[in-house]
Amino acid sequence: MGKEPGTTKFQVDFRRHLRDQNISGNLVHLLCEIAEASKYVINAVRTGDLGVAGTSNLYGEEQLALDVLSDRIMRKRLMHSGVVCNIASEEMDEIFQVTSNPQGMFSVAYDPLDGSSLVDVNLAVGTIVGIYQGADMLQPGRRMVGAVYILYGPRVSLVYSVGKGVYEFTMNQLMEFTLTREDIRMKPSGNIYAPGGLRKKYTPENERYLRYLEDKGAKLRYSGGFVPDINQILLKGNGIFLYPALTDTPQGKLRLLFELNPMAYLVEQAGGAATDGTTPILDLTPGGYDQRSPVYIGCRDDVEKAREFLNGND
Numbered sequence: 163m164g165k166e167p168g169t170t171k172f173q174v175d176f177r178r179h180l181r182d183q184n185i186s187g188n189l190v191h192l193l194c195e196i197a198e199a200s201k202y203v204i205n206a207v208r209t210g211d212l213g214v215a216g217t218s219n220l221y222g223e224e225q226l227a228l229d230v231l232s233d234r235i236m237r238k239r240l241m242h243s244g245v246v247c248n249i250a251s252e253e254m255d256e257i258f259q260v261t262s263n264p265q266g267m268f269s270v271a272y273d274p275l276d277g278s279s280l281v282d283v284n285l286a287v288g289t290i291v292g293i294y295q296g297a298d299m300l301q302p303g304r305r306m307v308g309a310v311y312i313l314y315g316p317r318v319s320l321v322y323s324v325g326k327g328v329y330e331f332t333m334n335q336l337m338e339f340t341l342t343r344e345d346i347r348m349k350p351s352g353n354i355y356a357p358g359g360l361r362k363k364y365t366p367e368n369e370r371y372l373r374y375l376e377d378k379g380a381k382l383r384y385s386g387g388f389v390p391d392i393n394q395i396l397l398k399g400n401g402i403f404l405y406p407a408l409t410d411t412p413q414g415k416l417r418l419l420f421e422l423n424p425m426a427y428l429v430e431q432a433g434g435a436a437t438d439g440t441t442p443i444l445d446l447t448p449g450g451y452d453q454r455s456p457v458y459i460g461c462r463d464d465v466e467k468a469r470e471f472l473n474g475n476d
C-alpha cells in the first residue's frame with residue numbers, strides 16, 4: 163500500500179490510500195480537498211456562532227450562521243480546487259458554475275452541515291458530498307463517481323467510496339485522516355431501526371412496516387442527524403433508517419441530491435440497499451436540485467421487506 167517504513171496499514175493517510183486506488187489524479191485531489199475543507203467546518207462547529215443567519219436556503223428554510231459559514235468553506239475549497247466545474251449545495255439557491263468547460267472536471271453536490279439544528283445541543287452532525295463526472299448532476303445517483311460523508315462527533319471521521327468498497331478514516335491529533343476501517347460490509351438483515359417523521363402522519367403501510375420491525379425485536383436508535391444515524395447502521399453493518407412519505411408530505415423530508423444519493427451510494431457499496439418504496443434511490447432521475455424523496459436505507463433484506471409492505475406484498 164505504499165507505506166512509509168515503520169507504519170502499519172492503519173496509519174495510512176487518506177492521500178496515500180487514494181493514490182493506491184487506481185483512480186485519476188483529479189479525483190484524488192478533489193477528495194483530499196473535501197477532507198481539507200472538513201477541518202475548517204469542524205472548527206466552525208466547535209467554536210462558531212450558534213445563531214440564525216437571517217437568510218433562507220433552497221428549500222425556504224431559515225439558515226443558521228453555521229450553515230452559511232460551512233457552505234462558504236466548502237464552496238471556496240471546491241472553487242479553487244481546479245477540478246470542479248459545477249457546485250450545488252443545499253444552502254445555495256442556484257448552481258454555482260466554476261467553469262463552462264467540464265472537460266476532465268467534476269460536479270459536486272453537498273450538504274455542508276447536515277443536522278445543523280443539533281449543534282446547539284451538542285449532538286453529532288456531518289457533511290455529505292456526492293461527486294459526478296462532467297457538468298450534469300440531474301442524473302441518477304448510480305452515475306456518481308464517488309461519495310463521502312464526514313461525521314463531526316466525539317471524533318471526526320470520513321467515510322468514502324469511489325466504487326471500490328467503503329473505507330473509514332479518522333482524524334488524528336495532527337488533524338490528519340488515517341485509515342480505521344476498510345472494506346466495510348453490511349449484514350443482510352439487522353435489528354436497529356431509525357424512523358424519521360411524525361408517527362401519527364405515517365400511512366397504514368408504513369405503520370404496519372414499523373410494527374413488523376418492532377415485533378422482530380429491532381432497537382430504536384434515532385439521533386435526528388442523518389449522518390450519525392447512517393454511520394451507526396453502516397459501520398455496525400446492522401439496521402435500517404427510514405424517512406417515509408407522510409400523510410401531509412408525500413415526498414418525505416430528505417433531499418435526493420444532497421443527502422440520499424451519496425448515502426445510498428455508500429450503503430450499496432457496502433452490500434446494503436436504499437429505495438423510495440418502489441425504485442432504488444440510485445435509479446431515480448431528479449426532477450430538480452430540490453427534489454426530496456421518501457427513503458428506506460440499510461440492510462438489504464430489511465429494505466426489501468419495506469418494499470413488500472409498501473406494495474401490499476407483505
Ligand code: AFP
Pocket residue numbers: 275276277278279280358359360386387388389415416
Ligand atoms: P436539518 O439539517 O434541518 O437539521 O435536518 C436534518 C435532517 O435533514 C437529517 O439530518 C435528519 O435525518 C432529519 O432531518 C431529521 O428530521 P426530523 O427532525 O423530522 O426527525
